[in-house]
Amino acid sequence: EPEVTQTPSHQVTQMGQEVILRCVPISNHLYFYWYRQILGQKVEFLVSFYNNEISEKSEIFDDQFSVERPDGSNFTLKIRSTKLEDSAMYFCASSPGLAGVNEQFFGPGTRLTVL
Amino acid sequence: DQQVKQNSPSLSVQEGRISILNCDYTNSMFDYFLWYKKYPAEGPTFLISISSIKDKNEDGRFTVFLNKSAKHLSLHIVPSQPGDSAVYFCAASDRGSTLGRLYFGRGTQLTVWP
Numbered sequence: 001e002p003e004v005t006q007t008p009s010h011q012v013t014q015m016g017q018e019v020i021l022r023c024v025p026i027s028n029h030l031y032f033y034w035y036r037q038i039l040g041q042k043v044e045f046l047v048s049f050y051n052n053e054i055s056e057k058s059e060i061f062d063d064q065f066s067v068e069r070p071d072g073s074n075f076t077l078k079i080r081s082t083k084l085e086d087s088a089m090y091f092c093a094s095s096p097g098l099a100g101v102n103e104q105f106f107g108p109g110t111r112l113t114v115l
Numbered sequence: 116d117q118q119v120k121q122n123s124p125s126l127s128v129q130e131g132r133i134s135i136l137n138c139d140y141t142n143s144m145f146d147y148f149l150w151y152k153k154y155p156a157e158g159p160t161f162l163i164s165i166s167s168i169k170d171k172n173e174d175g176r177f178t179v180f181l182n183k184s185a186k187h188l189s190l191h192i193v194p195s196q197p198g199d200s201a202v203y204f205c206a207a208s209d210r211g212s213t214l215g216r217l218y219f220g221r222g223t224q225l226t227v228w229p
Contacts, residue, residue, distance in 0.1 A: 004158070031215055043159065043204065043219040055214040091158050095215055102147045102208055102215050106158035 002026045004107035006092050012113045016081050021110045023075045023092030030097035032075045033104060034067065036060070036088040043091065049075065050097070082114045118142045119207050121220035130229050134192040138205030138220055141186065145207040149217070150179060150190045153202045162203075163190070195227045 005024045013019050025032050034046040048055040049067055057065075066078045075094075079086055089111050093104040120139045128134045136150075146167040151159035165172040165179045165188070172179050178191045192199055205220040 006158075033215070033217075035217075042221050043206075043217075045216045045218070048214045048216060050214060056216055058216075093158075102210055102217075103149065103161050103164055104215065104217060105161060106151075108156070108158045 004092055004094055004105055006090075006107035006110050008110060009108065010111045010113070012115065013082055015084055015114055019079050019082055019112065021077045021079075021090050021092075021112070023077070023107055024073050025075055025092065025094030026096075026105060027073070028096065029094035029105075031055075031095040031104075032067075032069070033093040033095070034077045035091045035093065035106075037091070037109075038085075038088040046077070079112075082112075084114050087112055087114045118145075119205055119218045119220040121205055121223050123223050124221070125224040125226070127226045127228065128195045130197055130227055131194045134190075134195045134199065134225055134227065136190040136192075136203050136205075136223050136225065138188050138190075139186055140188075140207050140218075142207070142209065142218075143186070144209040144211065145218075147208045147210050148179070148181060148188050149206045149208075150177075151204040151206060152199075153204060153222070159204055192225075195225075197227050197229060200225055200227050 007022045032049040037043045047057045047061045064080045089109045091109045092107045095104045149164040150162040153159045163177045181188045202222040204222045206217040
């Protein structure tokens with residue numbers, strides 16, 4: 001069964017460093033998302049991406065964040081200068097984009113630890 | 116952001132009995148609702164969904180009920196199995212104004228004991 005994959009599973013970085021989290025969505029899906037979950041809190045939406053551009057972003061997704069689909073398979077989230085409060089699980093998700101269907105399929109997540 | 120609420124952080128049920136997980140929402144624009152299951156160190160796994168034009172959707176042991184007037188939905192698992200032990204998240208979206216952005220509840224930890 002096709003699945004969303006994410007690398008790395010765990011990333012440790014120093015405050016102020018740049019990190020890139022990588023995702024490979026399900027191959028025939030058209031919509032891509034990043035969410036995060038800070039320990040003990042809700043899963044929160046960061047950004048949605050369709051047709052090679054950002055469709056929507058939350059208030060969390062400030063200028064320090066960017067997303068890119070550099071080729072036909074990868075979808076990346078970059079945090080330019082990490083802060084302590086960026087420590088969280090980051091989940092990538094994809095959706096087929098069929099009319100009326102909104103199921104999103106999530107990857108296993110990347111645990112980001114900022115020291 | 117309290118648009119989706121799961122007020123019970125945990126639920127404990129004996130194997131073979133019914134598990135009922137509840138979810139409330141405040142945004143009347145939500146028109147699609149989903150339940151996800153999550154095991155530790157894994158991502159959320161899609162379980163079942165329901166559109167606001169329906170009040171019930173069934174898939175095997177899982178049934179979701181939607182009460183739009185009360186802004187309430189519930190997930191029923193019958194019969195419950197030990198493998199169902201996980202955190203269950205309710206999520207909602209407004210497909211009319213967003214491209215699938217999901218709003219999640221805090222989750223309910225379900226424990227099914229033998």
